[in-house]
Amino acid sequence: MQPLLEVQDLRVSFPVRGGEVQAVRGIGFHIQPGEAVAIVGESGCGKSVTAQAIMRLLPQHPARIREGTIRFQGKDLLRLKEREMQSIRGKDIGMIFQDPMTSLNPTMTIGRQITEVLHKHQRLTASEAKRRAIDMLEMVGIPHPASRFSQYPHEFSGGMRQRAMIAMALACRPALLIADEPTTALDVTIQAQILRVLKSLQREFGTSIILITHDLGIVADLCDRVIVMYAGQIVETGTKREIFKQPQHPYTRGLLRSLPRIDRSKDEPLVPIYGTPPDLSNPPSGCPFWARCGDAMRICRERLPEKTAIGETHSASCWLLHPLAREVAR
Incomplete structure (x- = not known):
């Protein structure tokens, strides 16, 4: 192989x-x-x-x-x-970095950081990218993903920030x-x-x-x-x-x-x-x-x-x- x-x-x-x-x-x-x-x-x-x-x-x-x-x-x-x-x-190729707090942009919502990847590589519309991002947040085990979509990294715990990083890294499969x-x-x-x-x-x-x-x-x-x-x-x-x-x-x-x-x-x-x-x-x-x-x-x-x-x-x-x-x- x-x-x-x-x-x-x-x-x-x-x-x-x-x-x-x-x-x-x-x-x-x-x-x-x-x-x-x-x-x-x-x-x-x-x-x-x-x-x-x-x-x-x-x-x-x-x-x-x-x-x-x-x-x-x-x-x-x-x-x-x-x-x-x-x-x-x-x-x-996706990558999860060591420290999500320094890898995530503190001025952008979690949802925007995930949809940015989808817009760049898969040319999805805004509504399609949002739906995919919420699905990814749910898939990695973040509770209430629809409301978390609009929150900033400082509003997440350490484990949730790492999950958000995983969602971002896997968004494009x-x-x-x-x-x-x-x-x-x-x-x-x-x-x-x-x-x-x-x-x-x-x-x-x-x-x-x-x-x-x-x-x-x-x-x-x-x-x-x-x-x-x-x-x-x-x-x-x-x-x-x-x-x-x-x-x-x-x-x-x-x-x-x-x-x-x-x-x-x-x-x-x-x-x-x-x-x-x-x-x-x-x-x-x-x-x-x-x-x-x-x-x-x-x-x-x-x-x-x-x-x-x-x-x-x-x-x-x-x-x-x-x-x-x-x-x-x-």
């Missing part, structure tokens, strides 16, 4: 005094039609930069896309003119939805509601989803595959079951060990990942995780590990997977 989205050797950097920060360093992945894929990792690992590069929303100054291709429905998005890209944003930390700063009850909304809308519209998050706990119920990023690179990728049940990279195992679990004793402490990520203005020549890895070998600091296939859908970049590596207790 032809992938809906295919990213190859993407490299994004930000010039700084005396050099540049290599935020994304040669990543590649694909998304199939109707598939939900999570990109997980610590803050600063390149998740949001990757999403903004796909949408072509990175500022031309100072961001620089050094190399790579981003093919969506067969088109290389990096080669399109801005006018062509504007016809894709909102229509074929996009083939791909990028959800960048859609549950940040929301309490656990609202988080669960937002994830249920995304899951039901995916089933109804067949939309592919890229869920960007640092929280593996919200991935299990929504996503089919997981991509683990660290220091601007993909260190492991696999199905949800493979990542949760058989993690192969020490960083992935560290993320899982640091999660609270209900089957742990209340006196059992969480195990953090000690240390800090590397400075990407001067990235290490070897594995970016070696300084924080308890199983690091000499070769880890000297050479970057190649991707090793563990199965048909599972791979990781770690020297411990090399046939000559020492046995390590998992």
Whole structure:
């Protein structure tokens, strides 16, 4: 099956005094039609930069896309003119941003912000666009959508603003939805509601989803595959079951060990990942995780590990997977 989205050797950097920060360093992945894929990792690992590069929303100054291709429905998005890209944003690719309060226009009603997308991409009349917008607000679970249509963002709660963002992103039935930390700063009850909304809308519209998050706990119920990023690179990728049940990279195992679990004793402490990520203005020549890895070998600091296939859908970049590596207790 032809992938809906295919990213190859993407490299994004930000010039700084005396050099540049290599935020994304040669990543590649694909998304199939109707598939939900999570990109997980610590803050600063390149998740949001990757999403903004796909949408072509990175500022031309100072961001620089050094190399790579981003093919969506067969088109290389990096080669399109801005006018062509504007016809894709909102229509074929929707995006939910991290903070709805700063993403929504405080001077415009919620209804007007949704209908603006419909007017631009679907040429609906005012009455048709209003009816569609109210239907979308109802679909994402906003009570009394007809009256909420005329309200402003400050009149909505945090969870309702996020739902309004989802309604706006899905108004034109996009083939791909990028959800960048859609549950940040929301309490656990609202988080669960937002994830249920995304899951039901995916089933109804067949939309592919890229869920960007640092929280593996919200991935299990929504996503089919997981991509683990660290220091601007993909260190492991696999199905949800493979990542949760058989993690192969020490960083992935560290993320899982640091999660609270209900089957742990209340006196059992969480195990953090000690240390800090590397400075990407001067990235290490070897594995970016070696300084924080308890199983690091000499070769880890000297050479970057190649991707090793563990199965048909599972791979990781770690020297411990090399046939000559020492046995390590998992």
